[in-house]
Amino acid sequence: MLVGPxxxxxxxxxxxxxxxxxxxxxxxxxxxxxxxxLSGMWSLISxxxxxxxxxxxxxxxxxxxxxxxxxPAAAFAGTLATRIxxxxxxxxxxxxMVERANGFLETSFLPGxxxxxxxxxxxxxxxxxxxxxxxxxxxxxEGVRSTCSRPTxxxxxxxxxxxxRPD
Numbered sequence: 001m002l003v004g005p006x007x008x009x010x011x012x013x014x015x016x017x018x019x020x021x022x023x024x025x026x027x028x029x030x031x032x033x034x035x036x037x038l039s040g041m042w043s044l045i046s047x048x049x050x051x052x053x054x055x056x057x058x059x060x061x062x063x064x065x066x067x068x069x070x071x072p073a074a075a076f077a078g079t080l081a082t083r084i085x086x087x088x089x090x091x092x093x094x095x096x097m098v099e100r101a102n103g104f105l106e107t108s109f110l111p112g113x114x115x116x117x118x119x120x121x122x123x124x125x126x127x128x129x130x131x132x133x134x135x136x137x138x139x140x141x142e143g144v145r146s147t148c149s150r151p152t153x154x155x156x157x158x159x160x161x162x163x164x165r166p167d
Contacts (some may be wrong), residue, residue, distance in 0.1 A: 010012065011118060013125075014040040017097045018052070024101045024129060028121045034062035034072045041076070054083045057096055108132070 016025040025047055029040040031113050037060065040119050045051060055077065057063045063073045064086040077084045087094040115121040 011121075013105070014044065015101050016041070016044045016096055017101045018048070018095065022097065023048075023133065024104070024106060026101075026125055026129065028118050028125070030118070032060065032062060033072060037062050038072060038076045045080070051080045051082050054084050054085050056087060056095060058087050059089060 008139070011028050011030065014027050014037065017023070018025075020031050025044040027043055028039055029036045041148065057073075058066050059067070062070065063084065064070060067086065067089075069077070069084050069086065073084055092099065105125075113124065115124065
């Protein structure tokens, strides 16, 4: 990405996924330094409008690379009355939701796009995420019957398919 006249750099994207709703938030940040990560977290949390009870982090050096939360990250969490939990070392499954969101962004948002600036990237990303969040579950084919008694459209726990309640 162009960050200045004749200067190109790969910039990190901070991704946050809400645990139960799988709601994805993302923003391009200037670096992986503590100040940029914390201001990026603040930006994403302010988009939600509420403070999560816990923020799960991989062992990012600026947040807790040594296994303990750094002083700036602890002060940030204390200000918001939230908790930062560090993932165990070498455990990729621990933060699987965020890894799936990263893969979704890499395969669905990035291909075929070019960006003129970090601001352009963030504007396009926010517009794309807003549109992606409105997509609902797939509509099942006609004639699908289920013994489940849930309303409207749901995913059956036995067959793992989407169903619509027959009228």
